[in-house]
Amino acid sequence: MFKKKGFRILVTFILIFTLIYLIFKTRFIFEPFTAYLGAIAVPIIGAGVIFYITNPVVNWLEKKKVPRIIGTFIAFLLIVLSITLAVLFIAPIVQKQFTNFVESVPGMVDNAEQLIEIWQDNQNIIPPQFESTIQNLVDKLSTYAEDITAGIIGVIGQIFSFIFAFILIPFFLFFMLKDGYKFVPFISQFLSPKKASSFRKLSTSINHTLASFIQGQFIVSVCVGVMLYIGYIIIGLDYSLSLALFAVLMNFIPFLGPFLSAIPAVIVGLFQEPLIGLWAAVVMFIAQQIESNFISPNVMGRALSLHPLTVITLILAAGGIAGFLGLLFIIPAYAVIKTIISHFYHEWKSKQTEEDPDLI
Template identity: 80%
Template sequence: MTVKVVAFLFEKKSIRILVTLILIFTLIYLVSITRFIFEPVGAYLTAIAVPIIGAGIIFYITNPIVNWLEKKKVPRFAGTLIVFLLILLIITIIINFVAPVVQRQFSNFVESVPKMVDNAEKLFEMWQENQNIIPPQFENTIQNVMDNFSQYAERITASIIGVIGQIFSFVFAFFLIPFFLFFMLKDGYKFVPFVSNFLSPSKAKSFKKLTANINHTLASFIQGQFIVSLCVGIMLYIGYLIIGLDYSLSLALFGLVMNFIPFLGPFLSAIPAIIVGFFQDPILAVWATVVMVVAQQIESNLISPNVMGRALSIHPLTVITLILAAGGIAGFLGLLFVIPAYAVVKTIIAHFYHEWEKKQPEEDPDLF
């Protein structure tokens, strides 16, 4: 009798979902209390994460070139070598022409920070002298901010330098990326057929469909975001040059990188440009804002819809929530990778849910 009751309950879809969730949380709990077993595995994965992720990003950017060359009867090995030569050429151009300018502009910016602080204090004192009536609470708040403005500026500068330090540390870990990238471009297409050989025909078909969906999701995001961010960086650089803004190349590159962060990126990239423009000439702060707004309008209304479309299908509120959570947990790298990671997890869950749903018999309405 008990067995029949249990079988009857498991015929209900809601009960099966509840049991599945209980098992998942039980598994998570067991992993958490035995995490010391997985620490060596975690250390190994952390060590290889940077080259694999870096190679994966470059792979999705350059793989269309290799595929195009292959269609033109160029062997895949030769196409991979051609891509490496193109990458080497781009790196050479950056090192010889872009990096020295950015380094010089950043050094000048760091040296000008104390002067900006002094100008801000003088500006506030001038404004305060010309005000007859200022609410005490408002005056105390502003005075407190100005008293600690130097500390705030030093913290912001230290944060920027810290981010740049992380980037350089990240770059030093890139020495393995060419090896991973070479084999990804040359033999990456063999991975799915190789794994499928160990699966039954039905599971192999499901696995191929899953990997194709994941590949489409990652390619859509990485390739689309790369093209969109590159276009935004070029537009910002041209706009900053037109208005005569100092550190135009550095600020444009900063805007290019920040544009990889959905929604919050454009606002973050606007802050340094507006501050630099204000201290150079207050009217330039307005023009820098105009340049940023125009660039973002062109990007959101013309470039993104044609390049990315609605490939990820993620609600804006979900994106904002993920970005805020990832920023607090993993910092800058979390902001960059949380959206594609979420999109991949969403693709995997949707795939297995559809596979599971296809195997279920028709539900009896009387059971609910």
Template identity: 55%
Template sequence: MTDQKVFRFLIYAVLTFTLIYLLNLTGFVFKPIGTLLAAIAVPVIGAGFLYYITNPFVNLLEKIKVPRLLAIIIVFLLIIVVIVISVYFIIPPIQDQINSLAESGPDIQQWIEEMINIWRNGQEFIPESVQNAIDNMVDNIGQYTEQMATSVFSFLGAFFSFLFSFILIPFFLFFMLKDREKFIPFITNFFSESKAESLTRLLKNINETLGSFIQGQALVSLSVGIMLLIGYLIVGLDYALIFAVFALFMNLIPYLGPWLSAIPAVVVGFFQDPMTGVWTAVVMIVAQQIESNLIEPNIMGKVLKIHPLTVVIIILAAGAIIGFVGLIFAVPAYAVIKTIVTHFYQAYKKTRPVGKKNIW
């Protein structure tokens, strides 16, 4: 019986859950480690994201006989140019639109309340539970608005509190680009030759998975942001730049992000003019159809190979457990875990004795 995979699987499962339970009991021991990891998480994750975005440009410059160090310097100069352009030409109009939108907040709130009342008065029969939910929502719209504003300012406060960590990102990025080929040999140097070869393949697969996902998702998000900005400007939507930039960042959350970013744009569009709201919704639907049918399949379709329903379930579960951070990192984390499991499963199949029956 001990030779059967079912028995071994149950033993491994029990040991795994026992280990998790013990780690939970002794969590205070690992708290300093968690604090240390949290302190370096921002520069490492930020530099890692920029690494996968900029590394193709460095490789392209190397192909045309540009020394790698000079190629890295050129990429850093391009990043500085992008930052300067953003500071002088993009951030000021966004700030002006945010201030204008904040001033219009009470009017938008009142309009939402009126629309809900009009809809409610036009209904002959509304279940009591629905009626109570609507009344509660209408009575607390002001409170929800204040909570949203508080959340935004809390986010901004946290952002500026981590600003120092962002200063370290260029240093991490420089050494990631410069010494990228030294990382895997450094890790595999501690293992035997056979295990080092297997670990090298695994790390290369993880690197390829992360690189393809981040580069693809960034390109998809940028494409959607540009399409929405053009569409919003054509239909005359107020605060078009804000909603386009918001959609660009929300699109980093696969499948759910684009639709979540559409809600405030459509609401403001209807507040501005009913037809503007309709055309805003049309622009959003057209942009999403182009993305899901043309852009994303060609860029992301061959990378993840994950069913859309699986992605949505992963995002919802991670968001409920971790919060907003889980929404962003759930899919790439799942892709990495899937790569690791696939690697070890294939290694197991190669080492399984020939002719042994599979009891599954």
């Protein structure tokens, strides 16, 4: 009985769930570690994202016989130059557009109230329940507008609360660029030759997965933002730069990002002029088609190999559990976990005898 594979698999699952239960019951032991990880999560994640964007530059310079330390400083100079240009030329426009948008919110609410009142006046027969619902909506529009404005201000406050954590990002990034390649050899020296080889393969696979996602999404998002900005300018949409930058950020969310970024653009266009709202939807549709059919296949290819249904399921679950941050990080996290499981499965598979090759 103990030699049967099904029984061994059942025992393995029981032991795994027992271990999870024990960890849950003794989770207070891990609270100092979770607090420590929470404190350094922002600089590590932020530096890691910038690392995968700038590391190709450092590697290219190193191939051109430029010392890695000098290549790291050149990468930092490029980052500083990009930030400086953004502050000088982009930030003032975005700030002005955002201020104008906040000031125009009460006017948008008044227009919405007038539209609802006009619609009510032109209806001959309205069920009492539906009429009361519409009236409640009209009465609460001003409250909703205040809540939306307060929510925007709250988000800005949260952003500023992370500034202190962001200060540490350059320090983490510097050592990642300078010494990141030493990590795998450092760990490998403590392992046996066979395990060291397996660890190097796993590290290479994880590095490829993260680089494919981050670099690919960065290039794709910038391309989509530029296309939308040009399109918004052509149709005369207000707040075009701010809406295009919002689309760049949203496009880091696979599949749902383009649709989420279209909502504010269409709403702003409808309040500006109904035809412009329609054109904003057309511009977003064209940009999304170009991105999905030409840009993404050539930039990202099939590096992550994720089915669209899997992506949708993960995004819905992550959004409900962790909010916006969950939407941003669930796909790369899932891809890394998938890479790790696949690696160990193939390692396990290679050790099986030819007479007993299957898992179940």
